[in-house]
Amino acid sequence: xxxxxxxxxxxxxxxxxxxxxxxxxxxxxxxxxxxxxxxxxxxxxxxxxxxxxxxxxxxxxxxxxxxxxxxxxxxxxxxxxxxxxxxxxxxxxxxxxxxxxxxxxxxxxxxxxxxxxxxxxxxxxxxxxxxxxxxxxxxxxxxxxxxxxxxxxxxxxxxxxxxxxxxxxxxxxxxxxxxxxxxxxxxxxxxxxxxxxxxxxxxxxxxxxxxxxxxxxxxxxxxxxxxxxxxxxxxxxxxxxxxxxxxxxxxxxxxxxxxxxxxxxxxxxxxxxxxxxxxxxxxxxxxxxxxxxxxxxxxxxxxxxxxxxxxxxxxxxxxxxxxxxxxxxxxxxxxxxxxxxxxxxxxxxxxxxxxxxxxxxxxxxxxxxxxxxxxxxxxxxxxxxxxxxxxxxxxxxxxxxxxxxxxxxxxxxxxxxxxxxxxxxxxxxxxxxxxxxxxxxxxxxxxxxxxxxxxxxxxxxxxxxxxxxxxxxxxxxxxxxxxxxxxxxxxxxxxxxxxxxxxxxxxxxxxxxxxx
Amino acid sequence: xxxxxxxxxxxxxxxxxxxxxxxxxxxxxxxxxxxxxxxxxxxxxxxxxxxxxxxxxxxxxxxxxxxxxxxxxxxxxxxxxxxxxxxxxxxxxxxxxxxxxxxxxxxxxxxxxxxxxxxxxxxxxxxxxxxxxxxxxxxxxxxxxxxxxxxxxxxxxxxxxxxxxxxxxxxxxxxxxxxxxxxxxxxxxxxxxxxxxxxxxxxxxxxxxxxxxxxxxxxxxxxxxxxxxxxxxxxxxxxxxxxxxxxxxxxxxxxxxxxxxxxxxxxxxxxxxxxxxxxxxxxxxxxxxxxxxxxxxxxxxxxxxxxxxxxxxxxxxxxxxxxxxxxxxxxxxxxxxxxxxxxxxxxxxxxxx
Numbered sequence: 001x002x003x004x005x006x007x008x009x010x011x012x013x014x015x016x017x018x019x020x021x022x023x024x025x026x027x028x029x030x031x032x033x034x035x036x037x038x039x040x041x042x043x044x045x046x047x048x049x050x051x052x053x054x055x056x057x058x059x060x061x062x063x064x065x066x067x068x069x070x071x072x073x074x075x076x077x078x079x080x081x082x083x084x085x086x087x088x089x090x091x092x093x094x095x096x097x098x099x100x101x102x103x104x105x106x107x108x109x110x111x112x113x114x115x116x117x118x119x120x121x122x123x124x125x126x127x128x129x130x131x132x133x134x135x136x137x138x139x140x141x142x143x144x145x146x147x148x149x150x151x152x153x154x155x156x157x158x159x160x161x162x163x164x165x166x167x168x169x170x171x172x173x174x175x176x177x178x179x180x181x182x183x184x185x186x187x188x189x190x191x192x193x194x195x196x197x198x199x200x201x202x203x204x205x206x207x208x209x210x211x212x213x214x215x216x217x218x219x220x221x222x223x224x225x226x227x228x229x230x231x232x233x234x235x236x237x238x239x240x241x242x243x244x245x246x247x248x249x250x251x252x253x254x255x256x257x258x259x260x261x262x263x264x265x266x267x268x269x270x271x272x273x274x275x276x277x278x279x280x281x282x283x284x285x286x287x288x289x290x291x292x293x294x295x296x297x298x299x300x301x302x303x304x305x306x307x308x309x310x311x312x313x314x315x316x317x318x319x320x321x322x323x324x325x326x327x328x329x330x331x332x333x334x335x336x337x338x339x340x341x342x343x344x345x346x347x348x349x350x351x352x353x354x355x356x357x358x359x360x361x362x363x364x365x366x367x368x369x370x371x372x373x374x375x376x377x378x379x380x381x382x383x384x385x386x387x388x389x390x391x392x393x394x395x396x397x398x399x400x401x402x403x404x405x406x407x408x409x410x411x412x413x414x415x416x417x418x419x420x421x422x423x424x425x426x427x428x429x430x431x432x433x434x435x436x437x438x439x440x441x442x443x444x445x446x447x448x449x450x451x452x453x454x455x456x457x458x459x460x461x462x463x464x465x466x467x468x469x470x471x472x473x474x475x476x477x478x479x480x481x482x483x484x485x486x487x488x489x490x491x492x493x494x495x496x497x498x499x500x501x502x503x504x505x506x507x508x509x510x511x512x513x514x515x516x
Numbered sequence: 517x518x519x520x521x522x523x524x525x526x527x528x529x530x531x532x533x534x535x536x537x538x539x540x541x542x543x544x545x546x547x548x549x550x551x552x553x554x555x556x557x558x559x560x561x562x563x564x565x566x567x568x569x570x571x572x573x574x575x576x577x578x579x580x581x582x583x584x585x586x587x588x589x590x591x592x593x594x595x596x597x598x599x600x601x602x603x604x605x606x607x608x609x610x611x612x613x614x615x616x617x618x619x620x621x622x623x624x625x626x627x628x629x630x631x632x633x634x635x636x637x638x639x640x641x642x643x644x645x646x647x648x649x650x651x652x653x654x655x656x657x658x659x660x661x662x663x664x665x666x667x668x669x670x671x672x673x674x675x676x677x678x679x680x681x682x683x684x685x686x687x688x689x690x691x692x693x694x695x696x697x698x699x700x701x702x703x704x705x706x707x708x709x710x711x712x713x714x715x716x717x718x719x720x721x722x723x724x725x726x727x728x729x730x731x732x733x734x735x736x737x738x739x740x741x742x743x744x745x746x747x748x749x750x751x752x753x754x755x756x757x758x759x760x761x762x763x764x765x766x767x768x769x770x771x772x773x774x775x776x777x778x779x780x781x782x783x784x785x786x787x788x789x790x791x792x793x794x795x796x797x798x799x800x801x802x803x804x805x806x807x808x809x810x811x812x813x814x815x816x817x818x819x820x821x822x823x824x825x826x827x828x829x830x831x832x833x834x835x836x837x838x839x840x841x842x843x844x845x846x847x848x849x850x851x852x853x854x855x856x857x858x859x860x861x862x863x864x865x866x867x868x869x
Contacts, residue, residue, distance in 0.1 A: 280782060
């Protein structure tokens with residue numbers, strides 16, 4: 001390669017531009033037509049590009065379709081349940097809708113060059129893999145006053161595919177007992193409430209508060225989001241709520257597979273963002289997982305739902321070109337414009353920026369994370385995000401930071417506290433009153449950090465002091481987890497008098513009569 | 517507005533906000549919690565035993581200066597029973613390393629510790645200035661990092677120490693986790709969050725500041741009025757690590773716990789067994805005897821590249837094979853002397869009868 005000379009002296013001293021593609025401008029696949037697009041230094045024509053993308057889609061999905069792997073190299077595809085597609089209106093999920101329809105639900109089998117169905121009409125490929133398909137969309141406008149409701153626009157898109165049933169959900173369903181009863185079959189699931197500090201944020205101890213009633217689901221979700229300490233926490237909470245709503249809807253509807261339209265680019269961003277928020281333990285689940293609600297003791301294990309991202313080998317650029325050349329309608333996702341960016345948005349800006357100088361960044365991130373697995377066996381399922389939970393999280397947090405001198409493990413070190421700081425030290429034995437019920441041991445590291453980790457920037461949207469408690473999503477209080485002691489049944493505790501009074505208050509004719 | 521009391525002792529006036537926890541505390545409590553957290557990191561990982569000879573990797577920067585101070589303080593306070601040494605590496609960067617070495621020499625006087633300085637020039641025959649002159653400003657951190665690692669081991673072996681401690685802090689570890697994911701360095705990703713690492717033939721190496729925030733180290737040095745050299749390496753702005761560092765700073769601004777959260781993520785996962793099995797087994801370098809995953813260790817490979825005028829081409833394994841295809845190394849090139857770590861000789865005590 002020639003080196004740079006002095007442009008002032010030599011006419012052709014400028015470094016020749018590095019070529020964007022390998023050897024030829026012709027399509028590397030058919031070698032007949034001139035190329036129309038360069039994907040990672042490979043040139044493709046328009047006609048060859050679409051089959052390439054569809055092949056990547058099928059290679060990512062089809063190995064997971066059958067319940068058992070089997071021995072055949074090309075088995076007949078037959079899923080054990082229905083199909084559910086998570087649809088956001090974005091580029092990836094719009095393409096997913098189109099590809100799933102064309103590949104598995106359209107009446108027309110794929111044709112060969114002569115126009116006949118490839119493999120013949122009776123070819124196993126052309127038989128239906130899933131009996132039916134639902135498309136789940138979660139509308140988030142309820143969480144943000146003034147935001148436009150896009151449900152009907154989304155319905156219009158889904159109706160273009162007559163084989164699909166549209167199942168619209170709302171983000172506030174996460175706080176709606178009637179929705180929970182429908183998907184879980186549980187009646188009267190108690191709502192879990194957490195205490196708030198004077199600043200209106202969830203306290204570090206995650207203390208469970210007395211039951212409060214009278215909030216609509218919309219009021220409940222707005223109160224919940226306003227009690228979160230950072231913009232990162234709000235983004236993460238919305239993501240978790242959306243995912244768990246769809247998981248439960250898919251599972252209760254008899255689906256065996258749930259597909260999301262995350263492209264390679266958005267998958268890499270979500271992996272790096274998850275790691276940055278302490279979600280390294282569940283990195284496998286971020287890629288692909290087999291999920292089931294935790295079964296109540298004595299009941300049959302639930303059917304497993306396979307959560308797959310079949311566009312995980314397709315970059316955002318390929319998705320955009322596919323949508324353009326195949327006339328796929330894309331509504332787009334509503335992006336919140338905020339002055340303070342959370343970790344998810346920062347990660348997206350960073351990865352997209354780095355990809356310009358280092359083009360293999362997104363694929364490297366995804367490939368690297370595919371080689372990782374959690375170190376220890378899980379100690380249960382996080383109540384909030386429904387993902388596997390690592391053990392001894394609070395012990396780890398307590399080990400690396402000293403937040404209070406009353407911690408037992410500091411007993412040996414207290415002698416070294418400087419003299420000026422010893423006068424108000426409380427070294428008395430802990431009170432005999434049992435500690436308040438806390439959610440701490442029932443959450444994964446990432447969810448605990450979401451609820452408690454603060455920033456100096458702050459994100460408080462409503463005035464502090466309006467409410468002293470905040471609700472949590474309805475599934476947190478699911479009685480199916482009563483064995484671990486959060487909501488009675490398992491652990492016994494003395495009920496304080498005030499809590500008894502709260503329960504019977506509506507039935508007391510006159511409080512004074514009772515006291516007399 | 518009334519002054520805020522310290523969140524810990526509830527007595528003195530709070531004069532700083534801890535970057536790690538956000539608590540508002542007084543100066544004395546800050547010194548106490550900072551030092552005690554490092555002490556807990558050391559004891560819970562069982563890093564040392566009484567009688568150990570420990571070399572502190574000292575660059576004259578804030579991390580190693582504070583590390584030397586804190587190690588001396590904790591050694592006396594908790595009777596670790598350690599013999600502490602300062603070990604410094606002169607990479608030969610004019611205007612940067614010569615100034616920071618003066619700081620290390622001052623540290624030696626202030627902390628009353630023996631000091632050994634080892635230079636790239638005496639060990640390899642090349643300074644970083646000469647290397648950068650040959651290869652430019654891309655990939656020079658690869659050379660420096662590889663050379664420094666071996667230099668530290670060689671310096672420690674000459675001091676006959678059992679253990680090397682370095683001032684890598686929480687920010688460094690978090691940056692390394694992010695960087696290894698972005699670059700796909702699965703081998704390093706699997707071990708970068710370990711607090712203590714040891715190869716078959718190399719000296720144990722630990723990071724007592726693994727959970728200490730960089731900002732808190734600076735704060736500690738400021739309030740303790742510790743003497744350190746504050747300029748960044750002049751060749752670092754073009755390094756790939758700079759991207760990870762900028763990203764991490766943005767994450768920290770969005771949520772200060774992000775640094776610890778990334779370290780927690782790194783500790784929570786490991787490389788899958790089938791991937792580990794496919795990785796190259798460790799062997800010994802045929803030229804200098806240091807640990808290596810190929811016939812020649814990376815330092816010998818890089819040095820050969822420099823000597824043959826093909827330094828830029830030996831960064832990757834593929835480039836190395838290309839160089840080998842050209843022909844064997846000439847006999848008259850400079851090579852790294854044979855490495856021998858301190859041999860472990862079992863001493864049998866004489867019987868009492």
